[in-house]
Amino acid sequence: MATPLDVxxxxxxxxxxxxxxxARVTLSGDELAEIHVVAAPGMRPKHVARxxxxxxxxxxxxxxxxxxxxxxxxxxxxxxxxxxEASGGAAPVLGRVRFGALHVALEADRAEVExxxxxxxxxxxxxxxxxxxxxxxxxxxxxxxxxxxQHMVREEIRLAPGDLAVRRLGERPVVLVEVRVVGLxxxxxxxxxxxxxxxxxxxxxxxxxxxxxxxxxxVTPSGWTEVRVEGEWRxxxxxx
Numbered sequence: 001m002a003t004p005l006d007v008x009x010x011x012x013x014x015x016x017x018x019x020x021x022x023a024r025v026t027l028s029g030d031e032l033a034e035i036h037v038v039a040a041p042g043m044r045p046k047h048v049a050r051x052x053x054x055x056x057x058x059x060x061x062x063x064x065x066x067x068x069x070x071x072x073x074x075x076x077x078x079x080x081x082x083x084x085e086a087s088g089g090a091a092p093v094l095g096r097v098r099f100g101a102l103h104v105a106l107e108a109d110r111a112e113v114e115x116x117x118x119x120x121x122x123x124x125x126x127x128x129x130x131x132x133x134x135x136x137x138x139x140x141x142x143x144x145x146x147x148x149x150q151h152m153v154r155e156e157i158r159l160a161p162g163d164l165a166v167r168r169l170g171e172r173p174v175v176l177v178e179v180r181v182v183g184l185x186x187x188x189x190x191x192x193x194x195x196x197x198x199x200x201x202x203x204x205x206x207x208x209x210x211x212x213x214x215x216x217x218x219v220t221p222s223g224w225t226e227v228r229v230e231g232e233w234r235x236x237x238x239x240x
Contacts, residue, residue, distance in 0.1 A: 019043040045071040058170045115144040124148040141201040145208040158182040177207035
């Protein structure tokens, strides 16, 4: 006989997620029927849904179909007006930054990493060179990613790499990346995380984009609204 689901524990676990303001779980008999989540302003529904699935799987060994997760995001009053004023009265241009390609070239003790991102119908490239070694190629991938993103931000904004670390979450390694945004009211330090699906360089790129997923829209002239790296989870969740 299956163990009954502990709804209060599930809801309490979800409310501890960053960006989740409220959570409600409904059952159909003894099975989970739906998960309803209210996310904080600025959060991306698909990112929240992914975090919900990962959290339940890692913390409670509970695997949930993404179709059972509903995410609502509250928009602060006046946010739309402020966005229009910041763009000169016009509605901001919507866009998405996607991972395009990664190329790593090794020669003796040197490494060259090229990252290509796609946004607004264009390809943006970043290149980084340095010493090859344990952990260094991942750092070069971060630098190259920021180099590509640097072309998209306003001239007064500078994106700089910070620390990089690899930790284990459950049975999977996760790459953590710190990004410094200089020129936006001084300096901000942002942190992103991405599980390692195939290689650590790809995960480092994903973590870099994750660190900037809520900030890039505020520092680009054209108002990008979402940044992400597409991994195996994308096909699994049936996104476009």
